[in-house]
Amino acid sequence: MSDSIIKMKGVTKEFPGVKALKSVDLNIYKGKIMALLGENGAGKSTLMKILTGVYEKTTGEIILNGKPVQIKNTREAQNMGIAIIHQELNLISNLSIGENIFLGREPVNSFGKIEWSKLYKAAKLIMDRLGITEKPETLVGELSIGKQQMVEIAKALSLNAQVIVMDEPTGALTDKETDSLFRVIRELKAEGRSIVYISHRLKEIFQICDDVTILRDGQFIAEYPINDVNEDKIIELMVGRKLSEQYPRINCQLGENLLEVKNLTNAYVKDISFSIRSGEIVGLAGLMGSGRTELARTIYGVYGKDKGEIIVQGKAVDIKSPGQAIRNGISYVSEDRKGNGVVLGLNIKENISLSVLQKLSGIFGIIDKKKEENAALDSIQGMSIKTSGVKQLVKNLSGGNQQKVSLSKSLMTGPKILILDEPTRGVDVGAKKEIYDIINQFKQAGMSIIMISSEIPEILGMSDRIMVMHEGRISGCIEREQADQERIMRLAVGQREVTI
Amino acid sequence: MKKALKEFLIKNKSFVVLVIFCIIVSIVNERFFTVSNILNILRQTSINSVIAVGMTFVILTGGIDLSVGSILAISGAVVAAMVSQGNNAFIAVIAALAIGAALGAFNGLIISKGKIQPFIATLGVMTLVRGYTLVFTDGKPISAGSSEAASAFSNIGAGYFLGIPLPIYIMIIVFGLAYYILKHTRTGRYVYSLGCNEEATIYSGINTDRIKILVYTISGLLAALAGIIITARLSSAQPQAGTGYELDAIAAVVLGGTSLAGGSGGIFGTVIGALIIGVLNNSLNLMDVSSYYQLLLKGLVILVAVLLDRKQKK
Numbered sequence: 078m079s080d081s082i083i084k085m086k087g088v089t090k091e092f093p094g095v096k097a098l099k100s101v102d103l104n105i106y107k108g109k110i111m112a113l114l115g116e117n118g119a120g121k122s123t124l125m126k127i128l129t130g131v132y133e134k135t136t137g138e139i140i141l142n143g144k145p146v147q148i149k150n151t152r153e154a155q156n157m158g159i160a161i162i163h164q165e166l167n168l169i170s171n172l173s174i175g176e177n178i179f180l181g182r183e184p185v186n187s188f189g190k191i192e193w194s195k196l197y198k199a200a201k202l203i204m205d206r207l208g209i210t211e212k213p214e215t216l217v218g219e220l221s222i223g224k225q226q227m228v229e230i231a232k233a234l235s236l237n238a239q240v241i242v243m244d245e246p247t248g249a250l251t252d253k254e255t256d257s258l259f260r261v262i263r264e265l266k267a268e269g270r271s272i273v274y275i276s277h278r279l280k281e282i283f284q285i286c287d288d289v290t291i292l293r294d295g296q297f298i299a300e301y302p303i304n305d306v307n308e309d310k311i312i313e314l315m316v317g318r319k320l321s322e323q324y325p326r327i328n329c330q331l332g333e334n335l336l337e338v339k340n341l342t343n344a345y346v347k348d349i350s351f352s353i354r355s356g357e358i359v360g361l362a363g364l365m366g367s368g369r370t371e372l373a374r375t376i377y378g379v380y381g382k383d384k385g386e387i388i389v390q391g392k393a394v395d396i397k398s399p400g401q402a403i404r405n406g407i408s409y410v411s412e413d414r415k416g417n418g419v420v421l422g423l424n425i426k427e428n429i430s431l432s433v434l435q436k437l438s439g440i441f442g443i444i445d446k447k448k449e450e451n452a453a454l455d456s457i458q459g460m461s462i463k464t465s466g467v468k469q470l471v472k473n474l475s476g477g478n479q480q481k482v483s484l485s486k487s488l489m490t491g492p493k494i495l496i497l498d499e500p501t502r503g504v505d506v507g508a509k510k511e512i513y514d515i516i517n518q519f520k521q522a523g524m525s526i527i528m529i530s531s532e533i534p535e536i537l538g539m540s541d542r543i544m545v546m547h548e549g550r551i552s553g554c555i556e557r558e559q560a561d562q563e564r565i566m567r568l569a570v571g572q573r574e575v576t577i
Numbered sequence: 578m579k580k581a582l583k584e585f586l587i588k589n590k591s592f593v594v595l596v597i598f599c600i601i602v603s604i605v606n607e608r609f610f611t612v613s614n615i616l617n618i619l620r621q622t623s624i625n626s627v628i629a630v631g632m633t634f635v636i637l638t639g640g641i642d643l644s645v646g647s648i649l650a651i652s653g654a655v656v657a658a659m660v661s662q663g664n665n666a667f668i669a670v671i672a673a674l675a676i677g678a679a680l681g682a683f684n685g686l687i688i689s690k691g692k693i694q695p696f697i698a699t700l701g702v703m704t705l706v707r708g709y710t711l712v713f714t715d716g717k718p719i720s721a722g723s724s725e726a727a728s729a730f731s732n733i734g735a736g737y738f739l740g741i742p743l744p745i746y747i748m749i750i751v752f753g754l755a756y757y758i759l760k761h762t763r764t765g766r767y768v769y770s771l772g773c774n775e776e777a778t779i780y781s782g783i784n785t786d787r788i789k790i791l792v793y794t795i796s797g798l799l800a801a802l803a804g805i806i807i808t809a810r811l812s813s814a815q816p817q818a819g820t821g822y823e824l825d826a827i828a829a830v831v832l833g834g835t836s837l838a839g840g841s842g843g844i845f846g847t848v849i850g851a852l853i854i855g856v857l858n859n860s861l862n863l864m865d866v867s868s869y870y871q872l873l874l875k876g877l878v879i880l881v882a883v884l885l886d887r888k889q890k891k
Contacts, residue, residue, distance in 0.1 A: 379780070400782040409780070417780040422773035422840045431770060432781040434763045442763035486781065 082107045082271050083128070083159075083240060088137035090123055092473075097123045100137065101297045103290055105240055108269045110262065112282045112303070115292035116315055116477070116505030121275055124292070125242050128273075129161045130154035160238035162229045164245040170218030174209070175200035177217050178232045203231045207261055223254030230261060241265065242273040247281060259285055277505065279308050293317055316507035324538025325510070327517050329356035331541075333390070335525040336407070336494045338376065341385035345371035347549045349385070353494070353525040358516070360540030361529040362565050368549040369529045370412060373496045377409040378402040389494070403432060408492035410483050412499035412529070414476070418483040421472035425464055426453040428471050428482050433489045456485035460515060477508030484515060495519055496527045501535065513539060533562050547571040591833055591849045594882060598853065602860040609863055616742060622855030623744035626848070627803045628822055629829040630755045631681075631796030633847045636830050637759070638792050639772045639839025640695035644684060645800035645826060647706035649819035652677045652801035654714050656730070657814035661722040666730035674801050680706060681797020685790030699793075703823070714816040721812045734810025744806050751799065756844040768792060772839025828879050829854055853882070 083105040090098040098120045105111050115121050126132045128139070130148040138145050141157055148154050168177050175197045176183075184195045200213040209227050217225060226246055233241050243262075247255045262272060262285060274286055282289060283303060291298040291314045298314050306314075332355030341349040346368045353359050363369045374380050376387060378396040386393050394405045402409070411418040419428050430437055430449045437452065438444045453467045460481040464474060471482055480500065487495065500516065501509045516539065520526055530536050536543055543555045545568035553568035586593055603610035628645050635642045652673040659669035680702065687698040721727040736743045759765035767788045770778045778785050803822075808814045833850030835842025857878055861871045 377780075398782070398784065399780055400784055403782040411780060417774070417776040420770050420774045420777045420781075423770060427766060427770070431766070431778070431783070434766060438763050443761050444763060444766065446761075490782070 080107045081105060082142060084140040085124070085128065086138050086140065088124065088127060088139070089135045090120075090127060090132060091135045096295060098127075098134075098295045101292060101295070102300075103128075103273075103297075104288075104300065105271045105273060106288065107271055108266055109287040110266055110272045110274055110285055112286035112289040113273050113275045113292070114282070114289060114311060114315055115298075116475075116507050119292040119315070119505070120295040121292060122244070123295075125161060125244065125273065125275070128154070129159055129242065155236055155238075158237060158239035159242070160233035160236055160240070161242040162226070162233060162244065162246060164248060166222075166225050166229055168217045168225055168228060171216060173214050173216055174204065174211060174220075174228050174231075175213035177228055178203065178213075178235050180232075182235075199235070200231070203234050206234070206264075207231055208257065221254070223250045223258070226250065226254075226258065227261070230265075234265075238270070240271045240273070242275070244275045245277065246274075247276065247278065255281075277503075279311060282311075283308070291315055312506055315505070324535070325513055325517060326539055327520065329520050329523075331356050332523060335390055336376075337386075337388040339386040339388065341372070341375060341382055341387070343375055343380055343383045345380060345549060346375060349551055351544060351551065351554070353527065355493075355523045355525055356520055357541050358520055358526045358528055358539055360536035360543040361527055361546065362531075362533060362536050362543055362569060363546035363552075364569050365531070367546040367569065369546050370498055371549075372546065373409055373498055373527065373529060376402070377407060377496065403490045403492070406491070406493035407496070408432075408487040408490050408494070409496045410480075410487045410498060410500060412502055414479055414483055414503075419471050419479055419486070422470065424468045424470050425457065425462070425474075425482055426450060426467040429453045429456050429485045429489060432486055452489065456482075456489070460485055461511065475508075477504040477512075480504055480508070480512065481515075484512070488519075492524065494525045494527070496529070498529045499531065500528065501530070501532070533565055536565065537562065545569050589834075589845070589849070590885070591846060591853065591882065595849050595853050595856065598856060602856065602863075606860065606863050609860060614859070614863075616745070618852075618855045618859045619745045619748070620742040621859065622851050623742075623748035624803045624807055625822065625825050625829055625854060626748045626851040627751050627799050627806070628826040629847050629851050630751050630844065631792075631799035632823075632826040632830050633755070633833075633835060633842070633844055634759075634768060634792040635695070635796050636827070636835055636837060637768050637772045637839055637842060638789060639775070640688065640789070640792065641699065641827070641837075642681075642684065642793060642796045643696065643699040643823045644680065644703040644706060645796060645803075646819035646822040647703045647710065648677050648680050648797050648800040649804035649807070649822060650710045650814070650816065651680070651706050651713065651804070653804035653808035653814040653818050654710055654719055654816065656805050657719040657721045657808050658713075660724070660727050660730045661720060663724055663726060666726045666733075669726075669730065670733070670805055673805050674798055677801020677804070678794050678798040681794040681800070682790055684797065685793035688793065689786035689789040707820075711816050714814065716816050718816070719814045721808065721814075727812065731809050731812045734806045734808070735812075744810070747802070747806065751802070752844060752848055759844055764788070764791065769840055772841075774840075825854060832879060832882050853878070 081104045085103040087100045087102065088098055089100055101120065101124055103124060113121050123132065127134045130151040130153050133149065139148060146157065178200050179196055184192045186192055197213045204213060207227050207230060209224065209231065211220065217228060246258060250258060265272065276282060286303050288300060288302050289306065289311065290300045291311065293315060334352050335355050337352040339350050349372055361369050371380065375382055378398045378401055387396055389405050396402045396405060415421060426449060430452060434444060437449050450467055457464060462478050462481045464478065471479055501512055504512065516526060528539060537560055541557055543557065543560050543565060544551055545553045545565055547569060548571065552571060555564060608614060631645065632642055655676055656669045656673035659672060660666055684699050684702050687693050688695050721730055733743060738746060759768065767783055771785050771788050775785055804819065807818060829850035830847050831837065832853055833842065833846025835846055857875060861874060
């Protein structure tokens with residue numbers, strides 16, 4: 078195992094007030110795929126940002142082909158043959174595939190005019206290798222996420238990258254797209270290129286990786302050949318303790334109907350009717366684009382409704398904005414944490430209190446800072462949010478802790494009906510368990526909970542009842558005892574089945 | 578204590594710049610650091626300060642207000658016209674403030690309900706209102722006259738209390754109120770939240786349209802207040818008054834470290850920013866620098882200050 082192309086040794090990174098990495102080692106072997114695993118906030122991204130020149134390390138060394146190197150910026154990293162494909166793709170959607178691949182390195186003639194035919198010919202060559210069948214002139218915005226990912230890989234290849242870092246590459250891909258991504262990864266490997274593969278999906282790690290490095294809390298925990306470990310072992314190493322029951326489902330006495338939706342219809346959803354009782358968790362399953370999030374946001378007043386009724390505790394309510402939804406006891410925790418779940422630029426306290434400042438302020442809207450701080454401290458304790466204090470900016474928290482802030486913000490409004498949209502997306506294994514426990518507390522407190530999730534095991538593990546959506550409609554409703562993965566999938570793809 | 582001071586200085590670089598700047602100028606010119614000159618600077622700064630406070634609210638939400646100079650002119654013209662016709666000065670002032678607030682609210686409505694970019698919306702209103710001011714005044718100055726009401730009115734701009742010009746008191750009150758609102762009230766919190774992430778603010782159940790309308794209303798109101806002060810000081814309203822004032826106000830806000838992207842910054846910075854511009858104008862005057870060079874130097878100072886700030890933030 079001496080043939081490592083890159084060795085990161087004792088890498089430490091300090092941010093003001095935080096030690097993000099404490100003496101971390103990482104070996105990247107030639108022609109091998111290294112999985113980099115850890116909970117959110119374990120330091121994977123920071124480590125990769127150091128490798129690709131986005132951050133400068135505080136101490137430690139990076140050895141490339143046996144020689145110590147300094148990587149000061151992203152361009153230097155590129156020149157050394159290191160490329161990264163980010164979770165959020167960095168493509169420009171109104172430029173063509175070819176233009177994106179060669180962005181900033183367009184072939185030009187002596188007058189500075191771009192030589193388009195040369196550019197597109199070169200692009201075509203790389204695309205053929207990756208099995209991208211679109212024309213190089215196609216706009217990137219017209220491609221599926223999976224294809225866009227391939228374009229990112231094409232870009233990395235055009236740089237002749239020897240080391241390619243892939244951060245959660247399959248997060249938004251369909252199974253078919255994942256398969257073709259894996260095919261390409263294997264080909265890259267066969268060419269002798271090295272890959273660092275970051276993913277939360279352990280199954281994939283075992284399918285494709287050769288070795289695995291595990292980080293926890295900014296520290297190096299272990300490196301193993303993949304064949305020497307199993308899933309349980311990896312999870313144990315990631316969270317530092319044994320995982321008992323993954324889904325802590327509890328049974329609750331069901332109470333009155335808290336929410337009833339009748340014939341709800343708008344541009345996104347068609348003729349939706351259902352009801353949910355106090356102490357009940359209804360899982361809302363379906364494929365991407367089936368209208369789950371849109372249904373939630375319609376109930377929450379983000380989107381207007383054309384037809385239908387929303388009835389809270391037996392009373393028809395008129396909800397035209399999230400503010401009205403909150404006043405009627407409905408709260409929504411968004412799947413898009415950074416986009417509309419939390420305000421990254423505000424601190425924890427300001428986020429948690431944002432929806433309820435009305436209650437925390439007196440005449441002239443003067444905020445009672447003491448009350449506000451106490452409310453935030455209660456949430457931090459109740460949710461065990463890991464933070465240096467109520468004044469820490471939310472953008473400096475890990476994904477799991479941001480999610481807890483988002484949950485706290487919702488909970489502050491004292492909701493009777495809580496809609497959770499992908500509550501554990503991008504959250505690591507340990508924090509997932511904590512979030513499930515929190516959800517169960519809500520359930521025990523008698524709330525009605527609608528939980529949207531793309532992870533069927535999660536739906537099966539937590540729900541009392543499962544609703545499945547397909548193309549804006551509810552395609553079926555299954556009691557937990559009768560539910561299994563296959564039935565849910567069948568309903569999700571729109572197959573009819575005998576009603577129960 | 579020492580640490581707190583150090584942190585304060587690092588966080589408020591513009592304050593350090595202002596102090597150093599003042600020290601240099603007072604060494605170069607002994608007329609600078611005298612009570613009468615300091616009061617002079619503060620009085621001159623008051624106009625820009627009052628406008629810049631409104632601009633701070635707007636910029637914190639991620640917007641911009643180009644119409645303040647025009648609103649200043651129309652409210653000045655209205656107040657002068659009313660006083661000259663023998664109306665009570667107090668009523669005239671209230672009317673002018675109301676017009677400023679209404680025009681500001683109009684900006685806010687176009688931006689929030691009409692979903693027009695603030696730059697374009699306020700550019701339109703700026704031109705519209707300037708045009709109306711010219712129509713209203715027929716392009717000529719309006720004198721407030723020499724009635725009893727007029728002399729009472731002129732006190733707002735030219736009067737003194739305990740030896741200090743009244744506009745300075747107005748400026749301090751406006752700063753104080755604005756600081757308090759931004760720091761300690763719901764409205765202030767919503768302004769920052771809206772500037773950081775509009776969508777998340779909406780999802781938190783907050784009526785962001787209302788906040789937008791409010792900040793432009795505040796900006797319009799304060800522009801009108803500035804117009805009243807200028808008109809009172811000169812005892813007459815100029816149809817071209819306030820031309821280009823929006824840029825001085827934006828410069829003060831940005832010099833004070835408030836981000837044009839919204840969400841970060843505050844009133845304290847704007848105080849310093851306005852003072853830097855005021856001291857700069859005053860010192861160049863004291864040193865008999867021609868007004869052409871003054872503009873040139875002002876532009877340079879703004880660019881350098883903003884670049885320095887940017888570098889440190891990175």
